[in-house]
Amino acid sequence: MTDSLLSRRGLMRYGAYGAGAAALAGVAAGWDRLTAADIPGRDDGSLVIATLGSALTPEAQRALRDGFREVHPDIKIRINAVQASDWSDFFSKILTQIAAGTAPDLVYVATEGVQLFAQRLGVPLDRWAKRDAAELRPYFADVHPSLVESMMYEGSLYQLPVEFNAADMYVNNRVLERAGGGLPDADWTRDDFTTLLRAMKRSNGARFTPYFWTNRLWGGVVPWLFANGTNLLAESKAPGGEWLWNSFYSEAQRRGRGGGYRWTTPQADSDRVAEVYDYLASLIQEDLCTRPEGGDGRNLVGVFSTGRVGVTPAGGFWAGGLHLAGMKPTDYDVRYFPRWRTRRHQFGAAGYALLRTSKMRDEAWEFIKYTTRKDVMTQLFAANQTTPARRSMVDAARYRKTGPAHWQVFYDTLDKIPTTGPIPAPPQVNEVEQLLIKHTGTALASPRTVRPALRRLQGDLEQAMEREV
Amino acid sequence: MTNTEIRPARPESVRTRKTRQSRKASERAATTARGRGTRLLAALFLAPTVVGIVVFTVLPIVGSVVLSLFQWDVIEDPRWAGVANYRKILTDSTVLVSFRNTLVFMVLAVALQLLFALVLAITVNGRMPKWLRSVFRSAFFFPLVLSAASISVVMKYLFNQDFGPVNWLLGTVGIPSVPWLTSENGAMAAVVLAYVWQQFGFSFLLFVGGLNNIPKEVHEAASLDGASGLRKHLAITLPLLSPTLLVASVVGIINALQVFEQPYVLTAGGPGDSTRTVVMVIYETAFEQLRFGEASAVGVLLFVLIMAVTALQFRLSRRYVHYQ
Numbered sequence: 138m139t140d141s142l143l144s145r146r147g148l149m150r151y152g153a154y155g156a157g158a159a160a161l162a163g164v165a166a167g168w169d170r171l172t173a174a175d176i177p178g179r180d181d182g183s184l185v186i187a188t189l190g191s192a193l194t195p196e197a198q199r200a201l202r203d204g205f206r207e208v209h210p211d212i213k214i215r216i217n218a219v220q221a222s223d224w225s226d227f228f229s230k231i232l233t234q235i236a237a238g239t240a241p242d243l244v245y246v247a248t249e250g251v252q253l254f255a256q257r258l259g260v261p262l263d264r265w266a267k268r269d270a271a272e273l274r275p276y277f278a279d280v281h282p283s284l285v286e287s288m289m290y291e292g293s294l295y296q297l298p299v300e301f302n303a304a305d306m307y308v309n310n311r312v313l314e315r316a317g318g319g320l321p322d323a324d325w326t327r328d329d330f331t332t333l334l335r336a337m338k339r340s341n342g343a344r345f346t347p348y349f350w351t352n353r354l355w356g357g358v359v360p361w362l363f364a365n366g367t368n369l370l371a372e373s374k375a376p377g378g379e380w381l382w383n384s385f386y387s388e389a390q391r392r393g394r395g396g397g398y399r400w401t402t403p404q405a406d407s408d409r410v411a412e413v414y415d416y417l418a419s420l421i422q423e424d425l426c427t428r429p430e431g432g433d434g435r436n437l438v439g440v441f442s443t444g445r446v447g448v449t450p451a452g453g454f455w456a457g458g459l460h461l462a463g464m465k466p467t468d469y470d471v472r473y474f475p476r477w478r479t480r481r482h483q484f485g486a487a488g489y490a491l492l493r494t495s496k497m498r499d500e501a502w503e504f505i506k507y508t509t510r511k512d513v514m515t516q517l518f519a520a521n522q523t524t525p526a527r528r529s530m531v532d533a534a535r536y537r538k539t540g541p542a543h544w545q546v547f548y549d550t551l552d553k554i555p556t557t558g559p560i561p562a563p564p565q566v567n568e569v570e571q572l573l574i575k576h577t578g579t580a581l582a583s584p585r586t587v588r589p590a591l592r593r594l595q596g597d598l599e600q601a602m603e604r605e606v
Numbered sequence: 607m608t609n610t611e612i613r614p615a616r617p618e619s620v621r622t623r624k625t626r627q628s629r630k631a632s633e634r635a636a637t638t639a640r641g642r643g644t645r646l647l648a649a650l651f652l653a654p655t656v657v658g659i660v661v662f663t664v665l666p667i668v669g670s671v672v673l674s675l676f677q678w679d680v681i682e683d684p685r686w687a688g689v690a691n692y693r694k695i696l697t698d699s700t701v702l703v704s705f706r707n708t709l710v711f712m713v714l715a716v717a718l719q720l721l722f723a724l725v726l727a728i729t730v731n732g733r734m735p736k737w738l739r740s741v742f743r744s745a746f747f748f749p750l751v752l753s754a755a756s757i758s759v760v761m762k763y764l765f766n767q768d769f770g771p772v773n774w775l776l777g778t779v780g781i782p783s784v785p786w787l788t789s790e791n792g793a794m795a796a797v798v799l800a801y802v803w804q805q806f807g808f809s810f811l812l813f814v815g816g817l818n819n820i821p822k823e824v825h826e827a828a829s830l831d832g833a834s835g836l837r838k839h840l841a842i843t844l845p846l847l848s849p850t851l852l853v854a855s856v857v858g859i860i861n862a863l864q865v866f867e868q869p870y871v872l873t874a875g876g877p878g879d880s881t882r883t884v885v886m887v888i889y890e891t892a893f894e895q896l897r898f899g900e901a902s903a904v905g906v907l908l909f910v911l912i913m914a915v916t917a918l919q920f921r922l923s924r925r926y927v928h929y930q
Contacts, residue, residue, distance in 0.1 A: 229893040236680040236898075257681050344777075346768045352876075427768050428788035436762070440769050567894040578877030582789065590878075 183215040184500045186489070187234070187241040189227050190220035197517045204516070205507050212500045217241060223353070224249040225567055235494070242495035243504060247487040248559045249354060249566055252290050252397075256564045260491045261293035263380065265502040270384050273297075276509045277385035279527040281551040282394060284486045285381070287559035292377020292396030296488035297509050300523040302452025303484035303550040303557060304360040306330075306472045307459075307541075312447040316340045320543075321472050327364070327416070330448075330475040334425040337447040347447040348420060349437060352429035352577050354560050354570045355485050356450045358413060363558070364477040367409035369573060370400035370561045370602070400563040403598035405576075406591050409478075414580050414587045421581055429577055438462045441469075450474065452484070453524030453531070453547040456539045460521065466540025473546060473554070482550045482557040486526065524548070568601040667909070674902035684899070691903040701904055703879045704887040705911075707794075711883060712862040714798045715805070719858055720851070723806045727813035728839065743814065750807040758871035761800040762787070765872070790880035793873045797881050801868045805861065809854040816850030817843070848927040856919055863912050884908045 221227035288296040334347035377396030442462035536544035580590035676684035765786035866885040875882035892901035
C-alpha cells in the first residue's frame, strides 16, 4: 500500500471526524436559533423591564420593583437599567438585546422610538385599556390628550405616557441682571429674543455665549421649525382612535384628535425651513450662539450654572439638574419658546411599550398600569429629573426647592398652547435624526452653506423615508 | 575510512537477526507511541487557543461574509440578497466618504503616533536618572490603559470652542478661538490628537525595548568615527530599529483603520460626514438603521482593506527592514 492510499485506520478516523461534523451540523440546523436566552439561568420567568439607565436613580428602581412586588407578589420582575447617552443609543442597545434573543418584555420608549417600536415590535394596548377603562379614567383625566396622542400609531395606543418634556427657554437670572433687563415677557417674540442675546453679549464679555443649543432632534433646530410654522417632515394624523377619545376625553379635548401622528414627505428645502437655518446662521455670525455640536449636551448644566451661558432650550428635566449643580430657585427661570410665525412648541414623552415577543403580556399590562399611578410617579420623579405626565403633579410644592419660579410654563406649554406637538419621529427616526444632525452641522458652517446643505438633507431624507423599516 | 569498513562482514546468525529486528520493531513502536503522545499533548495545549480563534474569530468572519449576502433587520428572518448589498454600499456616498476619512485618519494618526513615540523613546533612553526614566515610561503608557470613551468625553470638554481650556490657552497668546469640533478640519484634527495621545504609549514601549536591544558598541564606534547625534540616529538607530518600526506600524495601522470611539464621542462623525469612519458606518447601519446585511458588507470590505494594507507592509518590509 502506498502513502497516497488511505489506511483502514485513517479511513476510520476521517469517518469519525465526518460523522462528528455532520452531527454538529445537524444539531445546529435542527436548533431553531441558538441565542443568549439558551444560556442556563437566563430565563427565570421574570417580567423583564428595560429602562433608560439615567432616567431612574437606583433608589427609584428599587422603589419601583419593591412597590410592584407588594401589589403583585405573584409576578416576579427584573429591571434592566440600560446605560445609554441618548434615546437613539438606548434603542440601539435594546435592538442588540433583541438580536441576541434576550428581548425584554417591556421597554421604556420615548417619542423618538414610539413609531419604530409600534410598527416593528410593539403590541397595541387597546384591548387592555378598554377592559380596564374604569380604572384608567382618573389617569387620562390627569394627562393632556396631546401626550396620549403622541403614543398612538395608526389608530392604536402603544404606551401610556408617564413623563414628557417640552422645549421651553431657560434664562439665567444672574446673566439677565448684568444685561440690565428683566425676565422676558411671556409672549416674547423671536426679535425680542435676538435683542436679549445682544444685550447679554454686550454686558458679559467676549468669552460669554448668550445662546447655547445642542444639535439633535429634541431641542435643536426643531423647536425653531415649529415656531416658524413648519416641520422637517410633513405632519398629518392617522384616522382612528375614537374608541379612546370617546371613552376618556371631553368633546372639547377630543376635537381634532386622531389615531396618532404621521410624518411623511420631507420638506427640508422649503423656504420656512431655510428661514430658520438662516436665522441660526446669523446668530452664529454675530457670535450670539454656539455652532451646533452633536451630543447630549452633558456639559450644558455646568456652563449654564456658572453663568457662561445666558439662555438655552430645555424642559422640566433641567430643574433637578440645575438644583444639583448648585443653582438656587431664584438664579434662573423659564419662559415659553419665543414666538415666530406661531407659538407652537415641541415636546417628547415617554412610557412603557410591550414587545410582541413577550410571553407575559397580562403581567406586563399590570406593570404598565402600576407606573401610571400618581403615588408611584411621585416616588419616581421626586428629583425633578423630568416633567410628570400627570398635570396634578406639576405644582408649586414640587418646584419649591429646585425652582424655577415660573414652573407653570411646563404644563401650560400643553394646556395653553393647543398646537404644541411631538418631535417628528416616524419609524425611520434613527436615520432621520442622523441626517438632521449631519446636515445641520454642515448647513451652519457659514451662511453660504445653508441652502446646499438643506438640498442634500432633502435628498437624503427622501431616500430614508422611501426605505422600508 | 573507518575500521568497520575494512573488516569483512560476518555472516549474521538467524538468532541475531531476529533479535535485531525485534529490537527495531519495539523501538519503532516506542517512537510511534511517544510521537503520538507528544502530538496529543501538543494538541491539548493548542486546543484552547484554536477553539478560541475558531469560535471568536473564524466563525464571526465567516458569519459576516454570509450575512453580507442577506438582508436582515434582526426582527424578521434574513432574506437572500446576493451581491446587492455590495452594489449598494459601493454607490453610497456616506460609505465612500467614510473610507476616505478612515484612510486620511490612518495616515495622520499613525505618522504622528510613530513620530511622537520614537522621539520620546529616544529622549527617555538618553541620559537621565533611572527614577525619572521610570516616571516618563509610566506616564506615556498610562493613557493606553484608560477607556477610549472616557478619554473622548474629557477631550470633548477640552476642545469645546466656547468653554474649552484649549481655546482659552490659545486665547492667552492671542490666537482666536478655533472651532475644533464644529468645523471639518478642526474636527479631524481633534479626533487625531485625541487618538494619538492615547495610543502612542504602545509604540513608545516597543521603541524603548527596541532601542535597548541596539548594541552600545555600534553607537560608540560611530562616535569615534565622528558621527553627530542626528547622523547616528539616521544611520544606526533607525535601520536597527526597523523590525520594531514594522511591528509598531502594522499594529498602529490595523488599530487606526478600526477607529470608532474617538469620532463617535467627540464629533458623532460630524460636522457633516467629515469625521465619519468606516466602523462608525458599520455601527450606524447595523444598530441604528437595522440593515445588518449592508453593515456586514462594509465590514467585509474593511477586512479586505486591512488585509491588503498589512500584506503591502510586509512586502515593503523585505526592502526596508533590516534584521541584525
